[in-house]
Amino acid sequence: MxxxxxxxxxxxxxxxxxxxxxxxxxxxxxxxxxxxxxxxxxxxxxxxxxxxxxxxxxxxxxxxxxxxxxxxxxxxxxxxxxxxxxxxxxxxIDANTKMKKKVPLHYSGEENSPAVKADQCLINHIATELEISCMPKDLPEFIAVDLSNLTKGHSLHAKDITLPAGVTVVAPGSSNPVLVAVVATKAEAPTPQEAAAAAGDNKKKK
Incomplete structure (x- = not known):
């Protein structure tokens, strides 16, 4: 540009x-x-x-x-x-020297993930950008992140994403920062065993 x-x-x-x-x-x-x-x-x-x-x-x-x-x-x-x-x-910038720069993260595919389609979870984008290190010629305008495989109870970390060639993550204070978290939207109904155990506890209290 x-x-x-x-x-x-x-x-x-x-x-x-x-x-x-x-x-x-x-x-x-x-x-x-x-x-x-x-x-x-x-x-x-x-x-x-x-x-x-x-x-x-x-x-x-x-x-x-x-x-x-x-x-x-x-x-x-x-x-x-x-x-x-x-x-x-x-x-x-020097074309022959590595540089550090924060670049945007472009998320896609979350609506097709098992976490959303099957479990009605919410996807929380904790990070909207990521600091990287690379040669100037390798600097990406953004990093595309596919969320279509997210499942309930799991988070997406920096090491889980595919980076462009020649690009590494710079993460002060954390070697593998969380980028995306999966959040449950409602409490699940108890299993029959859990319900029976709860009923037994209530009887003991009476």
């Missing part, structure tokens, strides 16, 4: 405020072998780009003065109640 940016000469709160009044958003690009660069982007174009999932989870082509640089979106600051982007950060 490609976007156009322009070099920005001035920095500071006052300069950034004046820039926003003209319909442009201040930003910065850092990383790589060169120093950080101040940039500005047309706000309307940026606002529409931010609505696209690919802008958040793929390698972007940033064009400045006719030159293209590969970057990743790293941070966006929004106004607390206005539809306004206050500032945006990008990181340059």
């Amino acid at each position: 490609k976007f156009v940016a322009f070099e920005r000469a001035k920095q500071g709160t006052g300069a950034s405020r004046r820039l926003r009044i003209t319909g442009r958003t201040p930003g910065i690009v850092y990383g790589g072998a060169t120093e950080a660069s101040l940039i500005e982007i047309d706000h309307n174009a940026l606002w529409h780009a931010l609505k696209k999932e690919a802008f958040h989870a793929s390698v972007l082509q940033m064009e400045i003065d006719g030159k293209s640089t590969e970057v990743l979106l790293r941070d966006v600051q929004y106004h607390p109640f206005k539809q306004l982007v206050l500032h945006i950060d990008f990181q340059r």
Whole structure:
């Protein structure tokens, strides 16, 4: 995905405020072998780009003065109640160095799973994105996760899903985080043996 940016000469709160009044958003690009660069982007174009999932989870082509640089979106600051982007950060990437990035999880097939069709369970999407490590050329826009084999009483973990080639999971604090949980919607009726045992307990109490 490609976007156009322009070099920005001035920095500071006052300069950034004046820039926003003209319909442009201040930003910065850092990383790589060169120093950080101040940039500005047309706000309307940026606002529409931010609505696209690919802008958040793929390698972007940033064009400045006719030159293209590969970057990743790293941070966006929004106004607390206005539809306004206050500032945006990008990181340059090295095609020969592994990178870390959170990518969206696209779930499908849960309505056909035994947990839903046979047991009327609810599927709880605990994670909507997953941090991965890969070379820039292997960065997926999203990871597809098939839930059609989910069964009652089981959860889906990171190690249970099929990752694209060259991609590994980065999971601080947990080597195998839970992505999806199966939740029962109602209490099951007791088995005849359980019912008989409960009846016997009630008689003893009388």
